Amino acid sequence: MKDLKQIIIDSAAGKTKAQARLYQYLAPKMFGVCLRYSKDETEAEDNLQDGFLKVFEKIGSFRHEGAFEGWVRRIMVNVALERYRKNHLMHPVEDMGIYDEPELNDNIIAELSARDLLKIINELPPRYRMVFNLYVIEGMNHQEIADEMKISVGTSKSNLARARGILRDKVVKVFGETENNYSA
Amino acid sequence: MKKNNDQLDELFRSKLENFEQEPPSYIWSRIQEQQTGAKRRAIFGYLKAAGIAAAVLLAFLLGWQLQHSHETDVPVLTEQNEAVERSLPKSEEVVGDESTDELNEVKDPVLNQEAPIFAESDLKNDETQIANNEEARINTAASYSAIADASKDERQIANSGNRKQETKSFSLLRLIGVELDDSFKKQARLVETNRNSQTESLLSQVELSMIEENARLLAANKQNVESAGWQVGAMLTPGFAVSQSSQSKEYASAMTYDKSSENLNVGGGISVEYKTNKRWSVQSGVFYSKLGQTSSNQAYRSSDLFYSPASPTEGDQSLVDDVGFFNTAVAVRSGEVTMNTAAGVIAIENLPTNAKLSSGFESADANRNILLTETEFEQDFEYIEIPLIFRYQLVDAVFKMQLLGGFNTSVLVGNEAYANSQDGRQRIGETRDMNSVNYSTSFGLGFGYGITDKISVRIEPQVKHFLGSLNSNSSVDYKPYTVGVFTGLTYEF
Numbered sequence: 204m205k206d207l208k209q210i211i212i213d214s215a216a217g218k219t220k221a222q223a224r225l226y227q228y229l230a231p232k233m234f235g236v237c238l239r240y241s242k243d244e245t246e247a248e249d250n251l252q253d254g255f256l257k258v259f260e261k262i263g264s265f266r267h268e269g270a271f272e273g274w275v276r277r278i279m280v281n282v283a284l285e286r287y288r289k290n291h292l293m294h295p296v297e298d299m300g301i302y303d304e305p306e307l308n309d310n311i312i313a314e315l316s317a318r319d320l321l322k323i324i325n326e327l328p329p330r331y332r333m334v335f336n337l338y339v340i341e342g343m344n345h346q347e348i349a350d351e352m353k354i355s356v357g358t359s360k361s362n363l364a365r366a367r368g369i370l371r372d373k374v375v376k377v378f379g380e381t382e383n384n385y386s387a
Numbered sequence: 388m389k390k391n392n393d394q395l396d397e398l399f400r401s402k403l404e405n406f407e408q409e410p411p412s413y414i415w416s417r418i419q420e421q422q423t424g425a426k427r428r429a430i431f432g433y434l435k436a437a438g439i440a441a442a443v444l445l446a447f448l449l450g451w452q453l454q455h456s457h458e459t460d461v462p463v464l465t466e467q468n469e470a471v472e473r474s475l476p477k478s479e480e481v482v483g484d485e486s487t488d489e490l491n492e493v494k495d496p497v498l499n500q501e502a503p504i505f506a507e508s509d510l511k512n513d514e515t516q517i518a519n520n521e522e523a524r525i526n527t528a529a530s531y532s533a534i535a536d537a538s539k540d541e542r543q544i545a546n547s548g549n550r551k552q553e554t555k556s557f558s559l560l561r562l563i564g565v566e567l568d569d570s571f572k573k574q575a576r577l578v579e580t581n582r583n584s585q586t587e588s589l590l591s592q593v594e595l596s597m598i599e600e601n602a603r604l605l606a607a608n609k610q611n612v613e614s615a616g617w618q619v620g621a622m623l624t625p626g627f628a629v630s631q632s633s634q635s636k637e638y639a640s641a642m643t644y645d646k647s648s649e650n651l652n653v654g655g656g657i658s659v660e661y662k663t664n665k666r667w668s669v670q671s672g673v674f675y676s677k678l679g680q681t682s683s684n685q686a687y688r689s690s691d692l693f694y695s696p697a698s699p700t701e702g703d704q705s706l707v708d709d710v711g712f713f714n715t716a717v718a719v720r721s722g723e724v725t726m727n728t729a730a731g732v733i734a735i736e737n738l739p740t741n742a743k744l745s746s747g748f749e750s751a752d753a754n755r756n757i758l759l760t761e762t763e764f765e766q767d768f769e770y771i772e773i774p775l776i777f778r779y780q781l782v783d784a785v786f787k788m789q790l791l792g793g794f795n796t797s798v799l800v801g802n803e804a805y806a807n808s809q810d811g812r813q814r815i816g817e818t819r820d821m822n823s824v825n826y827s828t829s830f831g832l833g834f835g836y837g838i839t840d841k842i843s844v845r846i847e848p849q850v851k852h853f854l855g856s857l858n859s860n861s862s863v864d865y866k867p868y869t870v871g872v873f874t875g876l877t878y879e880f
Contacts, residue, residue: 248410317406
């Protein structure tokens with residue numbers, strides 16, 4: 204992108220062409236983010252749409268100090284959080300059970316594609332999916348997650364543990380079995 | 388365990404952190420549509436403010452006008468008083484030029500008033516305080532005259548003061564006379580006697596009749612100027628609401644069907660109209676109107692079904708065995724049942740009688756369910772409307788014809804959803820995301836016929852079109868238009 208700053212300024216001025224270019228540049232990346240936070244593509248599309256509307260609404264307040272992509276990504280995550288808060292009742296659940304952990308081996312890891320992993324994430328219960336994404340991919344700590352999701356730190360930790368348990372289980376079950384069949 | 392976690396986290400992070408996927412092309416179109424909608428909403432915001440300001444201004448003008456018209460009695464008398472005062476210098480000039488004897492002639496009858504009044508008051512013991520006040524005033528007038536007698540040089544000035552006082556007495560007498568005429572006949576007779584003798588002496592008959600004629604014309608003119616512009620009316624508005632809506636593909640895939648695109652409803656209200664000049668007039672008022680949306684559902688033959696209700700009872704089985712029954716797609720989220728219709732999403736609080744909720748037939752989505760019922764769904768929206776209509780007179784005689792057009796601000800006051808079945812009409816909930824304030828444009832023709840000078844019959848066919856969707860849900864664009872015939876009576880002040 205030759206002059207991102209100028210495109211941002213033009214977008215803030217409401218120029219449709221600049222907004223369209225910005226969208227073309229960022230939409231695939233942001234759709235990837237939205238897909239991680241959603242149960243299916245339809246929900247991800249809605250989040251992407253709402254997210255970009257918010258981006259164009261607030262773009263005038265972007266100070267050109269940090270990375271623009273990071274700023275837009277944060278908006279997408281916030282939209283997903285808002286939708287989650289709106290649609291799901293929050294019950295504090297302290298769930299610190301210890302689960303049997305099947306082993307991941309390198310063969311399994313090599314076989315997995317991003318799309319496979321995305322599918323598994325999409326199938327997680329909404330809160331587990333939110334916590335896992337925020338912790339593992341966005342790099343937030345439990346206190347920050349607890350604040351964002353209006354849950355306790357303990358709940359955030361237990362949700363992460365539970366999410367990891369389910370994900371590991373599915374990865375091994377779905378792809379491990381295939382692996383075993385080949386080796387047999 | 389920690390190592391395991393790190394390994395898992397790393398797996399997902401590495402593969403998903405920079406994961407990209409091209410979104411469908413329609414997302415950009417939807418974003419653009421929404422942005423245009425937001426701009427339009429901003430414009431409507433200004434229109435709303437302008438509409439409210441205009442309505443407030445009209446209400447204020449009407450209030451001011453009505454209040455002002457109550458005060459007309461007093462100004463007429465005041466002006467009469469002024470008219471008398473204005474006529475005085477003339478007579479004073481004449482008096483000043485001629486001999487002082489003439490002054491006495493003018494003054495004496497006033498002084499002489501004492502005799503008949505006292506005589507009368509002696510005879511009538513039941514005289515009221517009002518009559519006593521009259522004596523006091525006339526006595527005062529007399530004492531002014533006495534001072535005038537004492538000094539010839541000061542006579543002219545004193546006489547002038549005397550006359551003004553007398554004029555005041557005159558106008559007060561008239562005022563009191565009005566009250567007395569109604570309640571105290573004896574006193575009224577007395578005051579009438581005083582009035583006659585006073586006025587005869589102060590002003591000539593010609594002057595008096597001129598004053599009275601002037602006052603009458605003034606009052607008549609005033610009435611003409613004030614009342615010609617204002618009209619109030621009461622209207623009934625039977626009308627058809629023609630549904631016009633579009634939905635996103637996803638929304639429509641799980642939507643009930645429009646039963647009929649037309650709904651007959653009756654509204655009505657009060658109109659206030661101000662005629663700015665001969666051709667133009669502006670009208671506002673308060674109107675009630677109702678919009679209806681009826682939705683049906685889709686018939687499935689039982690043979691098409693691969694689903695049957697879990698553990699069917701006899702009743703359920705008979706339902707399945709029916710030649711066809713109806714199903715409506717609903718969504719269940721957080722224990723709440725919602726249904727997509729052309730006008731928006733109904734949040735169902737009470738399931739219709741005999742309706743059964745089941746899992747979806749075709750979709751694996753756990754949120755998509757089916758409501759089994761023969762029911763027809765009806766959504767009612769009630770609005771209070773404040774119009775701002777401009778009218779142009781094409782024909783302005785006994786028969787009137789006007790072209791009219793303008794804006795309406797509609798405030799949502801009622802939002803109900805009903806289920807109509809053989810079991811009757813049952814309230815099931817309300818429609819979500821309905822805008823509380825909406826704007827519409829009106830165009831039409833107005834026909835009027837004057838039954839009397841003041842009262843006219845009006846028949847006004849009008850088409851009203853909503854400028855934006857009545858529902859804020861981004862997947863629904865519900866913009867009905869209504870064709871109504873405003874029928875009623877108007878009264879011209």
